[in-house]
Amino acid sequence: MSFLLTSLLKPRYGVLLAAGLFLVGSTAYRYHYFQGYQPTTWQDWDAHFRKIVLLRLDSLMYGVLAAWIAYYYRDAWLRAKWPLFVVGFVALSLVANPVTLTDLTLFTCVFSFSCASLGVACMLPLLSDWKQAHGLVPSALTHISLISYSLYLLHGTVVNLNIALPLATTLPLPQAIRPLIGLALLWLISMPLATLMYKYFEVPVMALRSRLQ
Template identity: 30%
Template sequence: MQIKKILTLDLSHKRIFGLDLLRMLAILFVVFSHSASLLPKNVYSFFDLFYFDGVCIFFVLSGFLIGSIIINSVEKNGFNRSELFTFWIRRWFRTLPNYYFFVVILAVLSKLFIKGFPLKGIFPFLFFSQNLFSANDIFFGESWSLSVEEWFYLTIPLILFFCINVLKIKFKKSLLIVSVFLLLFSTFLRYYLYNNGHLPQMIDYRRVVIMRIDNLMYGMIGAYISYYHQEFWTKNKYRLLIIGLSLILVWKVLSYQYPSIESFYYVNIFYPLFCIAILCLLPILSQYNLKKYNIITKATTYVSLISYSLYLIHYSLIKKLLIDNIFSDFFAGETVEALILKNTFYWCASIIGALLIYKYFEIPTMKLRDKIKFK
């Protein structure tokens, strides 16, 4: 009974199920993609047929949600310094405590169990500068996407604040200009670097902040359309759903035809095409709610709620440190039994660990943000 209580989450809060579904799929795609070395190649190849870019989904969804928060706040209260700092505080209490919690845990365990681990190497990770100009795999490799998100949280509201209060451009116009400009800038920067032969010299350009900021801008544009053009957003949701699913199919076919990350398709078309596809799904998903929940829909919401903690815990801690290093002898072997054991531990430890972190650390720290007000 006590265990059941520990593993139970409150699902009574009003939520948009369509967005929970998208968030759940995104995190499951990410966790699955990082399990490649735990699965036989033929098994992974089969499941890979149904795999889609989870981080891209997160970026578009995040841009949409943050854009919606900013729009609703500005349209209601204006955009002064108080609103700017309130936005930052609420975002940072949502993301930073969990992030630094894992940075500390990973740093301590890495120093203890990985021979020659350079503790000084974690310094850029404290300020989200680990992938400003090139990717950094020395530590907490999956945190690159969190860095993209944090720079987005910091810079976009600041740029909008400058446009509104210094340049005196109306918010609605500022939002559209900033979103479209950054989308085009990031897209054409990849194209320019590719054409001039610079991308191969970069350490995994896919994880550099400015190379991926356009992914979030698609979501921002979605937030703009959903608020200022509600009729279009609502009336065309089924048409856009068909377009979005069709684009996903095209994206999947092209991804198999041009798998190299240095190909023209991968650099210039892969991300924009998939982001546009996800954007087209948002009208119907953002309006899809449930009156009653069954075991499947409850599980969907459950995984959605713990998705941030699950992202933080599953790879560097569970996969790389515990399975590949600390308990590598225990998990050694390529027999069927060994593979089942590794995969069972990977998924169960990740999900249960994420749940405990979410329930007993993430929620309490998020509640603190309601106590801080700027005037």
């Protein structure tokens, strides 16, 4: 759809229209889905709402719209950075509070995803204007941001389920501290593996993409 729209329209308007259609369509579909299926457990919510791609496509479109505004209206994007940051903070606060099973409502199943994505998008103007800093903490944050996608791919199934969790459950330690050991192992194993994956897979692939362009 996005290819068709950008072919028929100027890219400036085709991208905007495609992003808007995906955002509205995915949110409307999520609302319609909720009318026919209302979860009763967090496992149901996780499996039937959070992990369904068609119900979550709008999350990507908030980023596309943010990039569109930053590209075509750079000055306005930066002028509004502090008000938008406040809006983003409020939006994220709405989905950051602890909830219970009684909170599996229309907001949690439909609009909480919109609030999370909108909140992050609204914080981008301020964050994109940050200057480069030096020192241990900025370097660590930069490194984590670079390997974040590799970390996302590895930490769950590969490291947690197959390495950290089996190790933590078999160690001769008190049951109370095994979750802490598992968490420590998760970080200690995931970070170097993600760094290797970024260096020897992501970077070469991105270099190949640049050469093909």
